[in-house]
Amino acid sequence: MLMVDCWWGIVEAHNPQQYNWSGYRKLFQIVKDLDLKLQVVMSFH
Structure with missing residues (x-):
């Protein structure tokens, strides 16, 4: 799993x-395309 801000x-x-x-x-x-799972963190700072 990949995490992205x-x-x-x-x-x-x-x-x-x-x-x-x-x-x-x-x-x-x-x-x-790489068939990875993604977790997105919304950042507002």
């Missing part, structure tokens, strides 16, 4: 309420 400050980095998940989506697809 998902930093909200990265997802919503440029403008309030405008979300960019592209980097995480690429990572999640790699994890899926």
